[in-house]
Amino acid sequence: MTPEVITTIGKDFLQTTFLMMAPLLGVAMIVGLAIGIFQAVSSIHEQTLTFLPKVFAVLGMFLFCLPWMLRIMTSYTVNLLGELAKYSK
Structure with a gap:
């Protein structure tokens, strides 16, 4: 395997990971922001209030x-295994 192949595999892995985690992180950020605004408006500064709604x-x-x-x-794994079979020759 050449360094270019390994770099491409790593890049694809990171892109797939970021793509899959973006919705989860976005929801956590939006819920955290909404609860933060609620806490600022109501003057309730309880640390445990943010945990359960985010979870x-x-x-x-x-x-x-x-x-x-x-x-x-699944598509990432199939593509990765197909590419590895091609580059192992």
Whole structure:
């Protein structure tokens, strides 16, 4: 394997990872921002108030996006194994 092949594999891996995690991180950021605004307006500064809504929102988004994530991971794995077979010769 050449360094270019390894760099391409690493780049594709990072792009796939960022693509799959973007919805989860986006939901966590939006929920955190909404709760932060609520805490600022209501003067409630309880640290545990932000934890549970974020967990439930991220879990819900994960369950909603799971079929899509599995398709992305499957296609990445199939492409990776196909490319490795081509480069191993």
